[in-house]
Amino acid sequence: MNTNKSLRSQWLKLSILIITITYLLFSSLLIYATSVYLKDQEYRSVSRALDDVSTLYANQAFNTITERDIYSSLIDNQQMALYTLSGEEVYRWPARSELYFELDFQQSDNPLINEKSIEGDDYLVASQMIQSDFWHGYVAVIHPLNEYNTIIRMMLFIATIIGFLSITFTSVISYFFSIQMVKPIGRFTNQLKKIENQGFAERLELKTNIVETDYMIESFNNMxxxxxxxxxxxxxxxxxxxxxxxxxxxxxxxxxxxxxxxxxxxxxxxxxxxxxxxxxxxxxxxxxxxxxxxxxxxGSEYVQPDLVNINDEIESRLSSLRKVHPDYMFTTDFTKANLMYPINNYHFEQMLIIFLDNAIKFDKENKHITVSTEVDNKGDVLIEISDSGIGIPKDEIDQVFNRFYRVDKSRSRQQGGNGLGLSIAKKVAELYRGQVWISSVEGQSTTVHIKFPKVQK
Known part of the structure; x- marks a missing residue:
């Protein structure tokens, strides 16, 4: 079963999920805040009406209060009822109302407001006990919540419609945006398939004007x-x-x-x-x-270095070579500074032997080898090994450190060696943060330059 998913479908699902969750949270918080605010207004309205009606009956005789007075005290289709202390209903306004509700009569000076569902509709029922010269009993105000419920239902309906339209609109925009977004990646993939079929020679010739994909293409080409x-x-x-x-x-x-x-x-x-x-x-x-x-x-294997005296080690190698090659003249030009460098003694000896042996092989006529050392103004150690031999063509200098490379194949084979010496010597120098390069004049001389960085104390 194939479980692979395209980037376009993933982006589309993610964008729809994000906009859906965001809209649901926003609309839920908005509706909740609105409902709290409106509910508070309803409570304030019924509380104000109860206070007006209570004041009316507490300060006037029952038979002097007209329907106009009651009507002036009530708002928003509110109703009122008057009860005795025993809970017997005495009066109801409007009189034609057939709404039946029960009160929880409690002897309290503070008004009581409760939410009740009566005959399928929601109401706020507020009651208060009156103790005055004109009336002893209870007064109640019934406040319908129809308008409140209608507003909340309307908000839910509008939120649903807007949410559906928003999600649909976002889905369409995300779909077309995802097409544009994955288009360079699709082109990138097609060229990868082409490269896979044609080998290393092919490169990505693509410009997307998108930072991430352009960087990816550049990195791929470099790789x-x-x-x-x-x-x-x-x-x-x-x-x-x-x-x-x-x-x-x-x-x-x-x-x-x-x-x-x-x-x-x-x-x-x-x-x-x-x-x-x-x-x-x-x-x-x-x-x-x-x-x-x-x-x-x-490899990256670390070799424990020795503190080698550069001049002494070079002089020791030259003394040995003078005995083996008495017909060669080895001269030195050492700096007077005490050159001490942390390098494995065997590795340094091996590197010197390779470069000196190479100079001897290609200087069969003049037979003059010069080795010099110095310290530059940065504190780096410089070693130069020069011969007076056949030299190296200018266009081949950069290749002499390649494995098995020989400047003169026929003569090199006659003189022995496998063409690996210079590669080994360079790798040894680089193992200790050194640099090696060659300068040469064809037919006159060749100089090997070795540089080791200043020792940090």
Missing amino acids: MDALEESYNQQKQFVEDASHELRTPLQIIQGHLQLINRWGRNNPEVLDESLGISIDELKRINRLVEELLLLTKNE
């Missing part, structure tokens, strides 16, 4: 850009990794087949094939290790 870039990088990564693994595996397979055919009985072929196969296995192992390291550095 699609990020997804496409991530997808392409992942695809390129898989292709490059497959290519890097395919070559050594083919070499190993070829030499194993060579051994299987005639290398078993030929020591020279056997030694050569085994040596080459072992070298290629080492190459595969190094590639896997670098991939794992690169993946680890991309």
Whole structure:
């Protein structure tokens, strides 16, 4: 069973519900306040009439009071009756009235007013005891509530009609408004289906002039850009990794087949094939290790840093390289400031080795490597590693940190490496809030710039 509901129907139901509840509350409060006010006026009217009639009989002899006097004291179709102290009715006005009602005679100086339903109609019955020289007994005034009830019923009828019209009008307006409101979302959904069928290349070309939906469209396009870039990088990564693994595996397979055919009985072929196969296995192992390291550095795992002396650590690495590469000249230009930075010692050493090894690989003629350090006016630590090698074409500088990327593919493969070193070194620097970039003049030199932010004390 499909329980999905459209935004239009949801909006329509919600708007009708809100206007209905609001109108019911408003009309109920209005009718209630009006009824209270009108009821108070009815009480005031019967109280005033009772007071006038009581005054009339308390101050005049019974036989001197005319119907005109009584008529002047009563209003709004009111009636009156005169009783003895024993409750016997003595007089009623108008005399032709056949309305029958009972009184609760109580000896009280204060008037009593009660609501009664007599013969299906509502009345206010007010009574008061009179003790004077002219009359001893009770006087009662009967006040009909027909006009009050008529007004309340009329208000209920009008409120119902207005409520029905208001809800109908609101429903129609909400319906057309909901159509306009969901129209951009419908267009948005249609384009999403199109993108779903055609892939990452499509983008939402839509302008709704509504802040929320325009922001949603912009965010979606940005997300699609990020997804496409991530997808392409992942695809390129898989292709490059497959290519890097395919070559050594083919070499190993070829030499194993060579051994299987005639290398078993030929020591020279056997030694050569085994040596080459072992070298290629080492190459595969190094590639896997670098991939794992690169993946680890991309994570958010926090590594406990050491407080490393930048100049001393660089000098230590250069001393080791001078022994391994005695034909290279390594010069330094260190700042006199004591450069201490919180970074894992192994990571810093790994980063230096990658950049220095890369400089050595691509400076086979001049063989001159320079390392300098300084502190800028913001307190940031700057490290520069420069070589005098073949340089990097200007249009390829931004790509050298991509995985498996090689400026000169043929020469890079001859010199070894998997094209992951610079990516690993950059990730290591970024792990400690550092920045890495390269400047180069093709055919002359290449400089790697490393910046670490000022340590907050």
